[in-house]
Amino acid sequence: MTAPADGWLPLSAGERAVAIEVLVHGPLSRSEIARRLDLSAGSLTRLTKPLIESGLLVESADSAPGRTRQGRPSQPLDIVAExxxxxxxxxxxxxxxxxxxxxxxxxxxxxxxxxxxxxxxxxxxxxxxxxxxxxxxxxxxxxxxxxxxxxxxxxxxxxxxxxxxxxxxxxxxxxxxxxxxxxxxxxxxxxxxxAESWFGAGRGLDRFVVLTIGAGIGYGLVLGGKRVAGAEDGLGAGRHWLVNPQGPLTPDGDRGSAVSLLTIRSIRYQLRAATGRDLTYEEILASAAAGEPMAARVVGEAARALGTLVAQIANFAMPQKILLAGEGVGLVDVAGPLVEETVLAGRHPRADPVDLETKVSDFHxxxxxxxxxxxxxxxxxxxxx
Known part of the structure; x- marks a missing residue:
């Protein structure tokens, strides 16, 4: 199921490394590629030749017009994106x-x-x-x-x-x-x-985390610029991440778990159980922002849970950045200060600030x-x- 795309032969490890550098960071000069990968000029020539012949790489026009060069000109290498x-x-x-x-x-x-x-x-x-x-x-x-x-x-x-x-x-x-x-x-x-590690918020970072909230809880860790894969990927670990042992119990997770406090279904369940009203997630956030007591309480519990979870991730994984994404990120728009306050409470006073970036995204x-x-x-x- 994973044969190379039509017209491109399987890449060697060296060719792959060159292609990735150009794809993610290009266009790059040959000297810059050689420096990044610690290659000699001869080795780089050997590795780039089949990539150019296959059409994966191309010699591009200088991306910095007006810049003067001394010595023999060198066209940077780039991917033909289209x-x-x-x-x-x-x-x-x-x-x-x-x-x-x-x-x-x-x-x-x-x-x-x-x-x-x-x-x-x-x-x-x-x-x-x-x-x-x-x-x-x-x-x-x-x-x-x-x-x-x-x-x-x-x-x-x-x-x-x-x-x-x-x-x-x-x-x-x-x-x-x-x-x-x-x-x-x-x-x-x-x-x-x-996608975020290669082309988005984590580009160029050695230690990077993606945390998603919405229909479920998603977590991904990048170390040394590579995603850490595990047998538990996609198994719903968030239902076992306890962020408040006295928190609510819902059909979707253990008592006080990230799933029971942060997923959209659980937040809607909590409000429905307390008030009998079946509101959408957006309506709950709007009610909380307007000061409606029960909605504010449920959203506040979710915000504290998110802050606790972010602090735990920062304490143990020590990422350079945490990206918060997913269809539930509107929580931060309504209760951002409470999230930040809880993160600070869960961190050492001398610890580096957590670089928490929120991405408003859709399923596309x-x-x-x-x-x-x-x-x-x-x-x-x-x-x-």
Whole structure:
């Protein structure tokens, strides 16, 4: 399921390292690439020749017009971003979100459709239909990435997804049968971490964390510039992260866990149990901002839980930055000062301030993350995180 994209041969480890540097940080001069990778000029020439011949790299015009050079001119190397396009999909419980990206993960098309069934074959049919539509507009479509909430095995089989009620679904094979394109499947949060690490908030950082709040709790850690993968990816660890032992018990998690305090479903459940009113998440946040006592209490508990969780992550992982993303980040707009106060209370007074960045995103950003996984696996041959 992870053959190289059409027209590109499998890359050696050295070729892959060069391609990644140019893809993420380019355009770069040969001397800069050699410095970054500690390569001799001869070794770099040997590694770049097949990349240029395959069309993955190109000698670009100098990106700094007007700058004078001494000695022999050297054209920087760059990726031809529009030489191939990739489809990325994010599957939620009731909708499929799709994007097309360039090799540099720039989104050039978006589409989403309702998901009327969770039957795997019918979901694959829908993904095939959306891919066909993208392929008509982008004939250079080279591969597909799919993000799913749940655990994924060998980037091909959805081992377990509570949102979809799936177990051991060979999603990559089902979609490849319908599209004749190589397919990569991954946990959606893991895909988002890869995209942010390469092209977003974590670009260039050695230690970086992505924390997502919304339908569930997602967590991803980058160390040494690489995502740390584990067998527990997508298994819902947030239900066991206790942030307030005296906190509420909900159907979605242990008492006082991150899931029971921070997920949208749990926040709505808490307010409904206390008042009998069934409000949307946005209505709850608005009520809290307006000073409605019960909504303010529920949102305040969530804010303290988030602050505690951020402090714990900062204390143990010591990241240079924590990115907070997901459809639940509106919590920070309403209760940001309380989140910050709780973070400070959970940190040593002399500890470095936590660089907490909040990203307002939608599910198309998660789909973009899946496309980045496809680029990593199908173009660069990265079989492991």
């Amino acid at each position: 030489s191939r396009f990739f489809a990325g999909f994010k599957i939620t419980a009731d909708r499929v979100y799709g994007v097309v990206t360039t090799l540099r993960s720039d989104i050039v098309a978006r589409r989403d459709l309702p998901l009327a069934t969770h039957d795997p074959d019918l979901v694959a049919d829908l993904l095939g239909e959306m891919t066909d539509g993208f392929a008509r507009d982008f004939p250079g479509l080279a591969g597909i990435g799919i993000g799913v909430g749940g655990s994924v095995e060998k980037r091909a089989v959805v081992g377990e997804s509570a949102f979809l009620g799936w177990s051991d679904v060979p999603l990559a094979a089902l979609v490849q049968e319908r599209t004749s394109l190589p397919v990569v499947v991954e946990n959606d949060a893991a895909a988002l971490v890869e 950003d998660w789909a973009r993350g899946a496309a980045v996984l496809a680029i990593q696996v199908l173009v660069l041959g990265l079989t492991e995180a």
